[in-house]
Amino acid sequence: MDKFIKQINKALTKGETVVFSSNCEIKYSGRAESFLPDGDRIFLIKPDKTLVIHQPEGSAPVNYMKANSEHKIIRDGNETYMTSTNKKLKEYMEIRINKLHFFNSSPQNDGQKIQLEGTEKDMSEYLYAHPELIEAGFKPLSREEHTKYGFIDLFGYDKNKTLVVVECKRYRADLAAVTQLRRYVEKIKKSKGIKRVRGIIAAPEISKNALKMLNDWEFSFKKAQPPKRRKRVRGQKKLGEF
Amino acid sequence: MDKFIKQINKALTKGETVVFSSNCEIKYSGRAESFLPDGDRIFLIKPDKTLVIHQPEGSAPVNYMKANSEHKIIRDGNETYMTSTNKKLKEYMEIRINKLHFFNSSPQNDGQKIQLEGTEKDMSEYLYAHPELIEAGFKPLSREEHTKYGFIDLFGYDKNKTLVVVECKRYRADLAAVTQLRRYVEKIKKSKGIKRVRGIIAAPEISKNALKMLNDWEFSFKKAQPPKRRKRVRGQKKLGEF
DNA sequence: ACACCAAGCAGCAAT
DNA sequence: ATTGCTGTTTGGTGT
Numbered sequence: 001m002d003k004f005i006k007q008i009n010k011a012l013t014k015g016e017t018v019v020f021s022s023n024c025e026i027k028y029s030g031r032a033e034s035f036l037p038d039g040d041r042i043f044l045i046k047p048d049k050t051l052v053i054h055q056p057e058g059s060a061p062v063n064y065m066k067a068n069s070e071h072k073i074i075r076d077g078n079e080t081y082m083t084s085t086n087k088k089l090k091e092y093m094e095i096r097i098n099k100l101h102f103f104n105s106s107p108q109n110d111g112q113k114i115q116l117e118g119t120e121k122d123m124s125e126y127l128y129a130h131p132e133l134i135e136a137g138f139k140p141l142s143r144e145e146h147t148k149y150g151f152i153d154l155f156g157y158d159k160n161k162t163l164v165v166v167e168c169k170r171y172r173a174d175l176a177a178v179t180q181l182r183r184y185v186e187k188i189k190k191s192k193g194i195k196r197v198r199g200i201i202a203a204p205e206i207s208k209n210a211l212k213m214l215n216d217w218e219f220s221f222k223k224a225q226p227p228k229r230r231k232r233v234r235g236q237k238k239l240g241e242f
Numbered sequence: 243m244d245k246f247i248k249q250i251n252k253a254l255t256k257g258e259t260v261v262f263s264s265n266c267e268i269k270y271s272g273r274a275e276s277f278l279p280d281g282d283r284i285f286l287i288k289p290d291k292t293l294v295i296h297q298p299e300g301s302a303p304v305n306y307m308k309a310n311s312e313h314k315i316i317r318d319g320n321e322t323y324m325t326s327t328n329k330k331l332k333e334y335m336e337i338r339i340n341k342l343h344f345f346n347s348s349p350q351n352d353g354q355k356i357q358l359e360g361t362e363k364d365m366s367e368y369l370y371a372h373p374e375l376i377e378a379g380f381k382p383l384s385r386e387e388h389t390k391y392g393f394i395d396l397f398g399y400d401k402n403k404t405l406v407v408v409e410c411k412r413y414r415a416d417l418a419a420v421t422q423l424r425r426y427v428e429k430i431k432k433s434k435g436i437k438r439v440r441g442i443i444a445a446p447e448i449s450k451n452a453l454k455m456l457n458d459w460e461f462s463f464k465k466a467q468p469p470k471r472r473k474r475v476r477g478q479k480k481l482g483e484f
Numbered sequence: 485a486c487a488c489c490a491a492g493c494a495g496c497a498a499t
Numbered sequence: 500a501t502t503g504c505t506g507t508t509t510g511g512t513g514t
Contacts, residue, residue: 017298019261019263019284019346021261021346021348023351027475028475028492029470029475029492031360031413031492031493032358032359032361032412032468032470032491032492033358033359033360033470033492034356034357034358034492035356035357036354036356036357037354038354039352039354040349040350040351041350041352042261042286042350044284044286044296046296046299046300047298047299048299048300050299050300050301052296052301054288054294055350055352055354056259056288056289056290056350056352057309058288058290058292058509058510059294059303059308059309059508059509060491060509061301062356063356063492064301064492066301066492066494067299067301083475091492092475093475094475101348102346102348104261104263106263106344107282108263108283108284108297108298109265109281109282110281110282110297110298111281112278112279112280112281112297113278114276114277114278114304114305115276115277116274116276117274117276118273118274119274119507120505120506121505144497146497146498146499146502146503146504148499150417150503150504151497151498151503151505170506171273172486174487174488174489175425175487175488176418176421176422179418179421179422179424179425180418180421180504182421183417183421183455207486207487207488208486208487209390210487226274228271228274228275233269233270233271233325233334233335270507273506273507273508274507275507276507300495301493301494301495302493302495302506302508305507306507307507308507308509361491361492362489362490388488388512392489393488393489393490393512393513412490412492413492414501414502416502416503416504417502418503418504422489449501449503450501450502451502451503
């Protein structure tokens with residue numbers, strides 16, 4: 001355990017990435033409060049002082065501390081603790097480490113940024129470039145615009161010069177998508193002093209209740225998908241699989 | 243590298259938790275598509291076949307595969323790849339492993355569930371038990387109720403027997419909170435055929451625009467907080483700090 | 485399954 | 500720093 005304390009303190013000062021596993025108990029206090037009784041977990045401490053703690057199931061960490069936290073190992077009699085504090089965020093964590101299973105610390109070189117495709121932004125770009133996919137005669141004016149009424153995905157005129165707000169969803173549109181659209185439409189009506197502004201949800205699908213609310217408000221739905229390049233990845237049988 | 247392949251295959255069949263670091267390139271195709279050029283990353287494969295991949299910064303994984311994915315190591319000439327597939331979710335990942343930095347596999351025993359306090363649910367429970375914190379004469383009828391209009395945090399009558407919908411937010415209420423409240427209020431008005439239903443946002447704070455929208459709709463704001471036990475955690479100077 | 489919603493959401497962009 | 504919003508959101512709960 002003394003070796004562990006030396007190792008981790010050294011690693012933290014050197015800005016290495018630390019991974020260890022231990023049997024431990026975790027207390028957290030900050031935006032909420034949590035307690036996790038004894039069990040084996042995986043710990044990851046990054047050079048930016050992010051701490052992520054994983055149980056044996058699920059994608060999300062069970063506990064974590066955000067970047068720029070301060071991590072310390074403390075001996076208290078027979079017990080070993082790690083404390084993590086983030087004064088700025090008023091967050092505190094205390095981990096009683098009962099047993100260390102393994103420890104690794106190493107420098108990690110990685111200056112790369114992930115390149116992501118098929119997002120809602122890609123979708124609004126694509127529809128901006130191909131307005132006929134919304135409807136014949138649609139003339140886009142702007143996309144991804146931050147207005148004081150909110151963040152409007154796609155905005156333009158229809159063939160009758162009526163203003164149209166388009167809200168894009170990369171998946172199934174739900175009630176929240178419709179209320180969001182409605183908020184934009186109403187704000188624009190009010191600010192421009194015009195009676196008629198159309199609202200369109202562009203998404204691959206829409207939930208039943210959302211469609212009902214859409215109809216109640218005389219908005220409309222247009223089936224559309226975010227674009228993908230569909231490059232082949234090893235393990236995929238066919239490109240057409242999804 | 244051959245040893246690595248044996249180790250990882252063995253670990254995966256035994257249901258151990260695998261952690262390794264490698265220099266690699268990552269391609270993903272599924273709900274979206276991504277590409278991440280060569281760099282050092284930490285890999286975590288859990289007994290439930292969740293894969294989580296971390297870069298040296300931030301809380302969130304840069305890439306991941308959800309539980310029940312299938313992970314395989316493949317040699318292709320001089321290159322080593324790991325493929326992860328989840329047929330059910332139609333998700334595919336391919337990782338070209340250039341160099342392995344370290345590897346660990348170990349059984350992890352952890353049957354514990356995190357105990358969390360200070361959630362929105364705790365807040366609505368507390369306000370249900372202490373209705374005077376909303377306003378004098380408020381009589382709650384239900385809390386956390388799933389209706390076909392949505393999920394209503396707190397519902398009751400005010401001192402004048404007017405129906406009141408309360409939407410709780412554990413942190414600052416925003417525009418979405420107000421539109422959510424408005425949706426519930428309108429649906430209840432319509433379904434019950436009554437003209438007046440009040441709406442209240444209960445939250446520690448509310449954003450400026452949200453407050454304006456709240457006033458426009460003649461709803462009201464009540465300052466309230468989720469309850470916390472505020473137990474002491476090592477590293478916290480005083481209980482009163484937050 | 486779908487639907488809806490909270491989250492210690494995280495991360496990002498614009499104000 | 501605050502606001503608003505997307506996300507390969509994740510995770511939970513109820514229908």
